[in-house]
Amino acid sequence: MAEYDYDVLVIGAGPGGYVAAIRAAQLGLKTACAESRETLGGTCLNVGCIPSKAMLHASEYFDAAANGAMAKMGVKVTPELDLDTMHGQRKDAVKQLTGGIEFLFKKNKVNWLKGKASFEDAHTVSVNGEKVTAKNVVIATGSSVTPLPGVEIDEKVVVSSTGALELPKVPKHMVVIGGGVIGLELGSVWRRLGAKVTCVEFLDQILPGFDGDVRKEANKIFKKQGIEFRLGTKVTGVAVKGDKATLTLEPAKGGDAETIEADCVLVSIGRRPNTDGLALDKAGLETNERGQIEIDHDFRTKADGVWAIGDVVPGPMLAHKAEDEGLAVAENIAGQTGIVNHDVIPSVVYTWPEIAGVGLTAEAAKEKGEVKVGKFPMMANSRAKTNHEPEGFVKVIADAKTDRVLGVWCIASVAGTMIAQAAQAMEFGATSEDIAYTCHAHPTHSEAIKEAAMAVTGKPIHI
Numbered sequence: 514m515a516e517y518d519y520d521v522l523v524i525g526a527g528p529g530g531y532v533a534a535i536r537a538a539q540l541g542l543k544t545a546c547a548e549s550r551e552t553l554g555g556t557c558l559n560v561g562c563i564p565s566k567a568m569l570h571a572s573e574y575f576d577a578a579a580n581g582a583m584a585k586m587g588v589k590v591t592p593e594l595d596l597d598t599m600h601g602q603r604k605d606a607v608k609q610l611t612g613g614i615e616f617l618f619k620k621n622k623v624n625w626l627k628g629k630a631s632f633e634d635a636h637t638v639s640v641n642g643e644k645v646t647a648k649n650v651v652i653a654t655g656s657s658v659t660p661l662p663g664v665e666i667d668e669k670v671v672v673s674s675t676g677a678l679e680l681p682k683v684p685k686h687m688v689v690i691g692g693g694v695i696g697l698e699l700g701s702v703w704r705r706l707g708a709k710v711t712c713v714e715f716l717d718q719i720l721p722g723f724d725g726d727v728r729k730e731a732n733k734i735f736k737k738q739g740i741e742f743r744l745g746t747k748v749t750g751v752a753v754k755g756d757k758a759t760l761t762l763e764p765a766k767g768g769d770a771e772t773i774e775a776d777c778v779l780v781s782i783g784r785r786p787n788t789d790g791l792a793l794d795k796a797g798l799e800t801n802e803r804g805q806i807e808i809d810h811d812f813r814t815k816a817d818g819v820w821a822i823g824d825v826v827p828g829p830m831l832a833h834k835a836e837d838e839g840l841a842v843a844e845n846i847a848g849q850t851g852i853v854n855h856d857v858i859p860s861v862v863y864t865w866p867e868i869a870g871v872g873l874t875a876e877a878a879k880e881k882g883e884v885k886v887g888k889f890p891m892m893a894n895s896r897a898k899t900n901h902e903p904e905g906f907v908k909v910i911a912d913a914k915t916d917r918v919l920g921v922w923c924i925a926s927v928a929g930t931m932i933a934q935a936a937q938a939m940e941f942g943a944t945s946e947d948i949a950y951t952c953h954a955h956p957t958h959s960e961a962i963k964e965a966a967m968a969v970t971g972k973p974i975h976i
């Protein structure tokens with residue numbers, strides 16, 4: 514009889530966990546995955562990346578029709594919002610994609626253990642009270658919304674991203690607490706559909722972690738679109754009466770309080786790792802001061818045979834980072850060499866225009882040494898200009914001595930697609946000259962990356 518029920522037991526079927534489970538099974542390991550949700554795919558497929566992109570895509574069409582962008586190209590329409598249908602296509606996308614993971618589990622013979630898992634010891638996990646043993650356990654339990662002290666999320670008037678995806682009607686005034694990725698994406702959805710949107714951000718600028726020029730330019734663009742920003746401001750309380758909320762705001766550095774009214778408040782001040790109820794201590798584990806599980810370069814925790822990946826470990830909370838860690842951890846468990854280059858993880862905000870970056874910001878790069886920076890405006894890119902998408906730029910940051918590319922940042926309608934070539938170039942150790950001398954198809958938005966790379970040496974053609 515085998516010593517363990519499974520070679521690998523993954524806890525959590527988000528992009529980290531389901532990818533780890535499928536890869537482990539592909540590598541010939543007997544694999545199970547415990548997931549407490551009704552459907553597979555985790556935050557990303559159920560209440561994150563996928564439904565938010567479904568709402569962003571549909572609302573972008575509505576906005577283009579409503580704000581005159583289509584009329585400018587000779588397509589005159591007066592849009593009428595059918596919110597039920599919009600929500601319907603969101604639900605369809607989620608259903609199809611989560612169902613797809615269930616199909617892949619069956620195809621690869623990954624056993625889905627339905628229920629909440631908690632450790633009995635490092636190799637024994639109980640799922641819905643039933644004990645399961647495994648030689649290797651991968652913790653991929655993801656993250657949930659960080660609550661704001663004193664503010665109760667009822668998912669009706671005060672919502673998290675989950676409630677904000679499903680609002681049954683367009684709010685008159687939505688206040689978004691936090692000018693990060695969720696606030697800007699979901700704030701954009703409801704702004705496009707007719708809501709007045711106010712974004713309250715604690716820091717002096719939106720989008721922390723992004724390049725300074727990008728943060729400033731993004732702020733300008735969103736302001737022009739109609740989002741009102743209250744920077745350097747904190748929310749100290751939200752009182753709900755019926756279907757209305759009164760928020761108390763104060764300058765972040767202290768000062769007089771004021772109140773504003775809203776009929777929807779989105780709390781999007783970050784996410785925190787899910788470890789409650791896992792009984793980590795029984796496996797000999799604890800969390801760090803940020804609630805994360807510490808791992809080494811190979812995704813091993815300090816408990817023998819227990820590994821961890823995705824949002825529950827340090828690093829950016831992104832689906833593609835979790836997926837790559839899922840692949841790598843399974844390969845490491847199978848005795849192969851699974852590696853994730855954490856220096857080259859792209860970030861994309863799926864607003865209009867999109868905002869994307871990979872590698873170091875100019876500020877971080879300058880702290881490490883001398884850099885050269887090339888910038889190219891989308892206004893001078895023929896495709897963006899033809900498509901009436903003049904906003905944004907590409908910025909390439911290279912090491913002053915070696916010319917090696919250290920970071921690339923873009924604001925452009927298709928920045929999320931463009932950033933892949935920058936990530937690949939950096940993964941191959943490219944110099945700005947390598948990018949500048951790579952033939953890019955014309956007319957494409959990506960030519961702006963080539964020209965920004967040419968600008969590193971001061972020689973772009975079109976500006």
Ligand code: FAD
Nearest residue numbers: 525527529549555556557561562630655823824830831832
């Ligand atoms: P998760 O996807 O959170 O999955 C963890 C799973 O584990 C969950 O299904 C949970 O039910 C399950 N679980 C937890 N504890 C237990 C337990 N004890 N037993 C059994 N099951 C358990 N990232 C991007 O890269 N691109 C985007 O466009 C993007 N958009 C987003 C939009 C929103 C609104 C949100 C909220 C997030 C978005 N993200 C996006 C972030 C992305 O969703 C996460 O980074 C990603 O889902 C993390 O994957 P994971 O596998 O670590 O965890």
Ligand code: NAI
Nearest residue numbers: 691692693694695696713714715781782783784830861862
């Ligand atoms: P975030 O970390 O992106 O932004 C939170 C913002 O809230 C920050 O700007 C922060 O300064 C601000 N803040 C914190 N406390 C505050 C307070 N008390 N008052 C006012 N502002 C406050 O977090 P967000 O937007 O909640 O997203 C969570 C995670 O989900 C992110 O880490 C992101 O990686 C992931 N995500 C990724 C997406 C993508 O890749 N397109 C889309 C949505 C989410």
